[in-house]
Amino acid sequence: MTGEFMAFTVLGxxxxxxxxxxxxxxxxxHMVVALVFTFxxxxxxxxxxxxxxxxxxxVLIYAGAIxxxxxxxxxxTKHQDEETSSNRLKKFIVFLLIIGFAISFYIGIYQLDFHQEGTDLHVNNTKQIGNLLYTRYIIPFELTSVILxxxxxxxxxxxxKDEEKEEKP
Known part of the structure; x- marks a missing residue:
């Protein structure tokens, strides 16, 4: 058991x-704090x-800004911060869906066939991302900023509009 495997297990x-x-x-x-741990x-x-x-x-975008x-x-926003009684059937269905997703994910990963591993992907990866982002993928990058x-x-x-509706009697 290597340190990398242990780190992967703990982080996963x-x-x-x-x-x-x-x-x-x-x-x-509390949900947001749990989401930060995931990020x-x-x-x-x-x-x-x-x-x-x-x-x-x-870390900067998701764990910080988002x-x-x-x-x-x-x-x-106004919201009810009261505890609601949840249905056991609903929790069971969600649990079954999570298990189904995990099984399909497991099968998909182990049936995946990589023909050749890239050996130089980790070399200058920031430069490679920047070059691809601002050459090949510049249009989707700019469209994403416009959509946001x-x-x-x-x-x-x-x-x-919601604020104006509340002000009128």
Whole structure:
């Protein structure tokens, strides 16, 4: 048993437990904390895969910015923070779906056939990502930024409409 395998096992367990806690917890802030644990453990898995840039982006963007945006969204919206009684049948169905997904994922991975492994993927991976992102994938990159901007403007407009409705008697 190598150190890399032990790190993978621990980080994978943290990612899975964080995701399960996020689904099972009832308070929204606790759910976000569980999601942060999942994001950080995924960043650790990226480091194990020699994708340091992707790990840094995972920490900065997801564990940092997205989590803060979620917390602001939670704080600025009205929601019921009461515990609801959940149905056992619903939990059982979700459990069966998770087990089915895990089995299909396991079968898919072990039937996957890699013909040749890349030996130089970890060399200058940030430079390779940058070159691909700003040459071959520049149009999808820019379209993604436009879509995110439209979503932000739409969210602001929807929030203003709700605020205006509450002010009128």
């Amino acid at each position: 367990a943290i990612a899975i437990l964080g995701a399960l806690f996020m689904l099972q917890l009832s308070k929204v802030v 950080l453990s995924l960043a650790g898995l990226y480091v194990l895969l020699s994708a340091e840039f992707v790990a840094a982006v995972q 989590t803060v945006i979620m917390l602001f969204g939670i704080m600025l 901007l439209v979503a932000l403007v739409g969210a602001i407009i929807l929030a203003k």
